[in-house]
Amino acid sequence: MFVDQDGPDPNFSATTAVADGIATVTVTGEVDMSTADAMVRAATKDAAPAATLDLRQVTFFDSAAIHAVLQLAEQLGSGLTVLPSTQVRRVLEISGLAGQPWLSD
Template sequence: MAGAVDGDHVTVIVTGEVDMATADVLFSTATPPDAAAATVDLRGVSFFDSAAIHALTRLAEHYPSGRLTVFPSSRVLRVLEISGLAGQPWLKPDSAGAAE
C-alpha cells in the first residue's frame, strides 16, 4: 500500500488483499493530516472483506461532498455490488479491472 500527498490531495494505491489485518492501514494511509481529498486505487486488489468495506465507508464519511474517488478492481466491485454500495458517488467502476 502506497500513499502520496500532493498539496491537500492524497492518492493511495493498493494491491493484494484488504482485510481485517490491513483495512486500518488503508484508512490511515488515506487520511494524512491536512488532506482534503483522496483517490483510492483498488484496481490491484484481489481480496476485499467486510473490514475493507468498513474502511471505505469511513473514508466516505471523512471525505464528504465528492472529495473521495475510488477505482475498484472487478473483485472489489463485485463485493460492493453484493453489499449494496455499488451506487455510491465516490465509486468509479468504469476503470474496474484495469490493473488486473
C-alpha cells in the same frame, strides 16, 4: 511518498502520494481485517481534504475493507474517489454500494 506495511503481511501494501491536496493511495493485495486500518491511515495521514483510493490491484476485499471505505466516505465526503478492481466492484455490488458517488466507473 509513504508506504505502510501493517505488520509482516506480504499480501498487502498501501502507498500514498499527495499532490494538489489530493492523497492518492495505491493499494495492492488483500484488504481485510488485518490491513483495512492501514489503508485508512494511508489515506488520512497527510490530512489532505480529498483522497483517491486506487484499488485496481486489490485481490481480496472483505467486510472490514467495506467498513474502512465507508469510514473514509464519511470523513472525506465528496472528496473520496474509489477506483475498484473487478473483485472490489463485485463485493461493493453485492453489498448494495455500487451506486455510491465515490465509486468510479
